[in-house]
Amino acid sequence: MTKTIIGFPRIGEHRELKFATEHYWKHQIDQSELLANAHDIKVAHWQAQKDAGIDLIPVGDFSFFDNLLDTAVALNVVSKRYRDLNVSELDEYFAQARGYQADGETVRALPMKKWFNTNYHYIVPEFTNETDVKLIGHKLFDEIKEAQNAGVDPKAVIVGPYTLLKLSRFLDGTKPAKFVQPLIAAYQELLAKLNQAGVEYLQIDEPALSFDVDGNEKAIFDQLYDAILANDHGVKVILQSYFGDIRDVYEDVTNKPFYGIGLDFLEGAHNLELINEKGFPADKHLFAGVVNGKNIWRNEYDHTLNLLAKIKTDAPIVLSTSCSLLHVPYSAANEDGLASDVKQHLAFAIEKLGELVDLDHIVNHDDAGADLLAKNEALFKNVKHPVNSTVHNRINALTDADYTRLPERSEREKVQKDEFKLPTLPTTTIGSFPQTADVRANRRKFRHHEITRDQYDEFNREKIARIIKIQEDLGLDVLVHGEYERNDMVEYFGEKLDGFVFTQNGWVQSYGTRGVKPPIIWGDISRTAPITVDASVYANNLTDKWVKGMLTGPVTIFNWSFPREDIARKETVTQISLALRDEVLDLEKNDIKIIQIDEPALRENLPLRKSDWYKEYLDWAVPAFRLVHSGVQESTQIHTHMCYSEFGDILKAIDNLDADVISFEASRADFTLIDELVDDHFQTEVGPGVYDIHSPRIPSEAEIQDLIQQIISKLPVDKIWINPDCGLKTRSEQESFDSLKNMVEATKVVRGSIYEHS
Incomplete structure (x- = not known):
């Protein structure tokens, strides 16, 4: 043949x-x-x-x-x-x-x-x-x-x-x-x-x-x-x-x-x-x-x-x-x-x-x-996938209540407004800051056993302290710790969870020169220790401002890994959700009150034919996300982030994730998503990205002002957050800081005009 x-x-x-x-x-x-x-x-x-x-x-x-x-x-x-x-x-x-x-x-x-x-x-x-x-x-x-x-x-x-x-x-x-x-x-x-x-x-x-x-x-x-x-x-x-x-x-x-x-x-x-x-x-x-x-x-x-x-x-x-x-x-x-x-x-x-x-x-x-x-x-005849009976018992014990967060989002929104007391149009970033050469070198030295764990962690703590101070100086309202300890948003979590194996050279093109190295799901998945708590708590103790805890969501971890083909996708994603649920509850116990669970790949495995969307995907993907955060208190604010997909046609499913705030990629598509949010009567608070981080171009303050005005002309101002369209990992520090400065200053101008007319 x-x-x-x-x-x-x-x-x-x-x-x-x-x-x-x-x-x-x-x-x-x-x-x-x-x-x-x-x-x-x-x-x-x-x-x-x-x-x-x-x-x-x-x-x-x-x-x-x-x-x-x-x-x-x-x-x-x-x-x-x-x-x-x-x-x-x-x-x-x-x-x-x-x-x-x-x-x-x-x-x-x-x-x-x-x-x-x-x-x-x-x-x-x-x-x-x-x-x-x-x-x-x-x-x-x-x-x-x-x-x-x-x-x-x-x-x-x-x-x-x-x-x-x-x-x-x-x-x-x-x-x-x-x-x-x-x-x-x-x-x-x-x-x-x-x-x-x-x-x-x-x-x-x-x-x-x-x-x-x-x-x-x-x-x-x-x-x-x-x-x-x-x-x-x-x-x-x-x-x-x-x-x-x-x-x-x-x-x-x-x-x-x-x-x-x-x-x-x-x-x-x-x-x-x-x-x-x-x-x-x-x-x-x-x-x-x-x-x-x-x-x-x-x-x-x-x-x-x-x-x-x-x-x-x-x-x-x-x-x-x-x-x-x-x-x-x-x-x-x-x-x-x-x-x-x-x-x-x-x-x-x-x-x-x-x-x-x-x-x-x-x-x-x-x-x-x-x-x-x-x-x-x-x-x-000789495949030996590791089995964890505790994980299977947890899944068998799940009930509908485990997928439902109470009270309803409208009630939580009131509680959270009072809890956080953020200004109109609060500013934040999506999570990561640039992975500069010294960050990559530190990680490489640690992997090659050239430095100790203490030396590796101390370097990252210095980077966290520096980026917290820079964010404070820029005037951002909700801060992040920068994710310097993370090589990749999926690989990092896979390395901390049982059930994954990892390649050395398994690079796959994501876009342009950007490559990812997807983990391989080999056995049952579980969490044996906290993953992000130490870095989040350290950052939180450095500032009086709110700091977001940052997690990658279960559907994205699954979609950006190479999954097993011998078990149902729902089974694997539920295992990941339970592991992340434990992490979310640990963050909350340690006074991290804003937690972002990123799902940029939610739409990725959506069947191409609409008739298959729910019966083959959304009916288990959406509950998987809800399972991760349904156990938190009403005052804990859950964020998520999505990017570079056609989200307009699944907005009802996205709203049904029951997050408190969702940030989207929007600027590169000329904010067409905003009209779709309005038409769909979207209820979640939203952060439409006001500039494109995948370009080295630095947006001007005037340009961002204009984009923010477009947003507030269509969406309720009390439901809008201001942020870039994605994480800053791939950009240089100068590009990132200059762009964020313009974003914050533009927001202040628009915010001032709102206060004047209120």
Whole structure:
């Protein structure tokens, strides 16, 4: 059988792309050096796939920041404010992703949102009346030449026009239909040029087909592809879907002259029913996504063989991954620190290439296949996940009362206003402050046993004392301790809880050059000792102002970890919730009266189809959050934070978390969420982020004043908090302090005008 993958991790085996790109941003290398580094990374990745035995190697899946942004740029979907910068093509590209500030010129970045149900973030393109769609980009063609020169026969990859339209913003009253004909012409030209370049295959990614598709959207899809495929351009076009099934357009897709159709048979299990009920054309190739591209466990070959056997079609089947391998680390071979009984069950990107080849051998019934199948069967008979009976007993004893906080939020709000006596529009931050070089060095020394625990803790206490004083001087109303002891908001908690194991090099791209190293859930989860209490209490004793305790929520810890596949998600999340509940109650006992339980990933695993939202996710995710905080006193204020997802359509569920204050990412999306809060009669107090921390740009005081005025014109002033849109961990201290100073001063001006008119 032919073997392929949808995409490969692009940051490099040891994050080489991250470091090269950041060096370029800091002017430590020039553009030619960055491009040379990128070339070496791409060639190494293509060679790894070739050596593994992959037949169709994707080219075009590489990106300096984001593939959807790459597609938009290639199609001339670039807003005028970036063109007017008159900088290099590469710097114009980065300005869209990160914002721009130089020589008195300042431009905001494009919005950034979560890529479907993953922790990867994409850049949201903007279509306006000035957008002139046409094929201008050369990146894909440059990479095709690079691949061909490296001896690789490329399968070109690009995001499809339907997904581009579905995920973009439309300003100036424009509608997607306006751009259909120009997109048709651009993709027709793309096919013609690929043919001229000697490319045999083009994979067009259309993951947006896994959303609900209404009649108007289906009409756009049909119009696009009926025209794009109307002429034979000599290129074999593969329509690739992932993250779900394509039930709303299955017949539309299978009736079009695609060479191949890629279907996800893991998250899109309904695709199997579609094939068996409606048939699959024998004259097309079925690209079967049967190796999990989003989790890191070894493929159980018996299960996959059974799945393949259930697919009723005479069409040739191509073995593939369920989605791009962008969402898993590079190679488990680099994990020398893991116990062998754990490591043997892991498959990162490189290992998944081998699994596709193994499956081919097994399906072909050759001698190697029989041996591979026997070894795999033996592996899965020897899984030893740790079991904690106390945890199971606690879960079995839970009742509805454990998920309900009393009194109701409206009554708590009155008590808390009297308790905290905060000014109108209280100011705070989301939690973390910059992880400066000395902070990282201190952590590294401790891990390498170069300093003692006391020395490590003393350094962090000095950093906490310093940041408390800085926040007081800035004039913030509610302070945080800075989180200097934390490497990552999920990994840190995982390290303190039983049931997790950790990688050394298991980096996964989150956005741009930002990588995360998700913990692996291996056994039952429990808390054996307080996690955040010491740092929170220390900070609280340094100031007369209120200090927030900071926790990562249970759903985010789960969603940003690699979970087990042998037990229900609800079971694991409930275990995490009980562990965090103990932590919250300990914080409260130690006089921490404001506690923030962050859930930035609440929406992340939400099924793509609305009909599945509650029965498959929200019905257990929302109660899991409530279980964490339901035991606190009415005067203890519970905050949460969410960012970079489309939250508007689940606002009722978010309100039902029963937090007292929720902060959102809002500024990068032009505060569109505010209108949705109003329309939904949202009851929780809110802190819409008034500036974008993912950009190095420092917002002016006047700009923030204007944003605050927009907020108070729409929301009750007594329900508004003022804060950045996310934690400050990735920014420099100077950027952070200057931005916060402007935020506080802007708030004081607006607050003064409110008092004058009251």
